[in-house]
Amino acid sequence: TQSLHMMAVDFGASSGRAVTGAFDGRRLSIQEVHRFENEPVQLGDRLHWDFLRLFHELKRGITKARHQLGATPASIAVDTWGVDYGLVDPQGRLIGNPHHYRDLRSEPAMKEALRLIREADLYARTGIQSSSINTVYQLFSEVQLRYEQNADDWRMLFMPDLFHYYLSGVMASEYTIASTSGMIDAAHRNWSTPILDALALPSTLLNPVVMPGTKLGEIRPDIRAELAIGAMPVIAAAGHDTAAAVASIPTDGDARYAFISSGTWSLMGIELDAPVLTEQSRRLLFSNEGGADGRIRLLKNIMGLWLLQECRRFWAMEGAAFDYAELTEMARLAPHSSSYIDAGDAVFLPPGNMPQRIQEYCRASGQAVPQSRPEIIRCILESLAFKYRQTLDEIEALTGEDIEQIHMVGGGIQNRLLCQLTANVTGRSVIAGPVEATSIGNLMMQAKAHGEVKHLADIREVVRQSYPPEIYVPEDAEEWEERYRRYDQLRAVQQAKG
Numbered sequence: 001t002q003s004l005h006m007m008a009v010d011f012g013a014s015s016g017r018a019v020t021g022a023f024d025g026r027r028l029s030i031q032e033v034h035r036f037e038n039e040p041v042q043l044g045d046r047l048h049w050d051f052l053r054l055f056h057e058l059k060r061g062i063t064k065a066r067h068q069l070g071a072t073p074a075s076i077a078v079d080t081w082g083v084d085y086g087l088v089d090p091q092g093r094l095i096g097n098p099h100h101y102r103d104l105r106s107e108p109a110m111k112e113a114l115r116l117i118r119e120a121d122l123y124a125r126t127g128i129q130s131s132s133i134n135t136v137y138q139l140f141s142e143v144q145l146r147y148e149q150n151a152d153d154w155r156m157l158f159m160p161d162l163f164h165y166y167l168s169g170v171m172a173s174e175y176t177i178a179s180t181s182g183m184i185d186a187a188h189r190n191w192s193t194p195i196l197d198a199l200a201l202p203s204t205l206l207n208p209v210v211m212p213g214t215k216l217g218e219i220r221p222d223i224r225a226e227l228a229i230g231a232m233p234v235i236a237a238a239g240h241d242t243a244a245a246v247a248s249i250p251t252d253g254d255a256r257y258a259f260i261s262s263g264t265w266s267l268m269g270i271e272l273d274a275p276v277l278t279e280q281s282r283r284l285l286f287s288n289e290g291g292a293d294g295r296i297r298l299l300k301n302i303m304g305l306w307l308l309q310e311c312r313r314f315w316a317m318e319g320a321a322f323d324y325a326e327l328t329e330m331a332r333l334a335p336h337s338s339s340y341i342d343a344g345d346a347v348f349l350p351p352g353n354m355p356q357r358i359q360e361y362c363r364a365s366g367q368a369v370p371q372s373r374p375e376i377i378r379c380i381l382e383s384l385a386f387k388y389r390q391t392l393d394e395i396e397a398l399t400g401e402d403i404e405q406i407h408m409v410g411g412g413i414q415n416r417l418l419c420q421l422t423a424n425v426t427g428r429s430v431i432a433g434p435v436e437a438t439s440i441g442n443l444m445m446q447a448k449a450h451g452e453v454k455h456l457a458d459i460r461e462v463v464r465q466s467y468p469p470e471i472y473v474p475e476d477a478e479e480w481e482e483r484y485r486r487y488d489q490l491r492a493v494q495q496a497k498g
């Protein structure tokens, strides 16, 4: 049989990449054809996506895919991180450069919005944890949208939708990415009118919600001519990178598992058939996001390797450049950390001097201040692993499930120390892989749109056959239990202080 050759483009925080995927009916093999930087640009007091440059890189990716395959790919789909969007006018022109969620303009907007609608109300409808990064608060901060006539005919497109629009001319909001906005009704899987009304956000902004795996249309004739390519369908696969990554977890469906999608963020949770919209899950800071399979991811946003990425960036700026392997090796050789940070704390959200922020956090919470680079990295990695353990306990409490295993997927699993620490602290086996979970999920959702696979279980079977995972078995259980108890006490004290 002939293979189906598709291409996926993933815009991630440490880089963007275009890959091709060949699916022969049983196995998928992928090849990276283009990798590029995706650094936000600070312009005055605002942090932006560099959209024009990225659209250019997307086109270069298409050209390289065509060269590698010797033919135009059978389809293309884009995924990005959640919550961000662009606005377009009726002529389809981009209004300004999209903002990056780490821009803090929406912090005051969130406070203001929560005077108009109760946080508990928002949660009960959307199942999404309130955070200043959410689309709903970003939109609320764009005062013009609420008060000015000329904004009446603007449209809002989430980043994957925006790329798809400029590729195909079709406007739609793919469900998984839309579910991150804080404006989708979790039960009905469509825009929540009461929320829009309460915040005076015009419903004219919104596009119809389409389910993952929908063919949007053909690539525009002008782009086809510009790139000298043939016809190529544009597919809304799973626009949200986390949804795509979780679709590719190589489970066989027997053991009960939690997942960690590990990259810049750590998204830890469990898959369910219906959202959990209780006061308990709200207080424990869980969100319910839309899955690629009609399922719901009950998960927690943990700061993730962003902490390490920002330390690395900051040290490089100071003139001390290390790669991740070097940084992790330093941490592996360092003694156990005696101080911990809360890897869910919003103080770590914006870019900046992360080493100093970590030190300040330790000082303010009355702990020893990590001084050297190895100490700081060790503090980050152990704190992350402890946060996973805490989250695991909460998942079990919320759902009544006994979690037997942890599936870790995404670029973050290249940090083997973190995988091992996770196994040690949780006392569960960690099944790690695939690294390229997001692109694989994106490609397999395209294969589904082509009718090559039917169900999520088929997708996972393909991933299991194509990318055998690596297993980490817990070590030194008692020691780690003891350390975790200290972390937990510290957390309780911090929490009591508010």
Ligand code: LFR
Residues within 6 Å of the ligand: 080, 081, 082, 083, 084, 101, 133, 240, 241, 242, 263, 264, 265, 267, 301
């Ligand atoms: C991961 C991710 C998370 C989302 C965060 C911000 O890349 O998409 O799922 O909460 O980025 O959008």
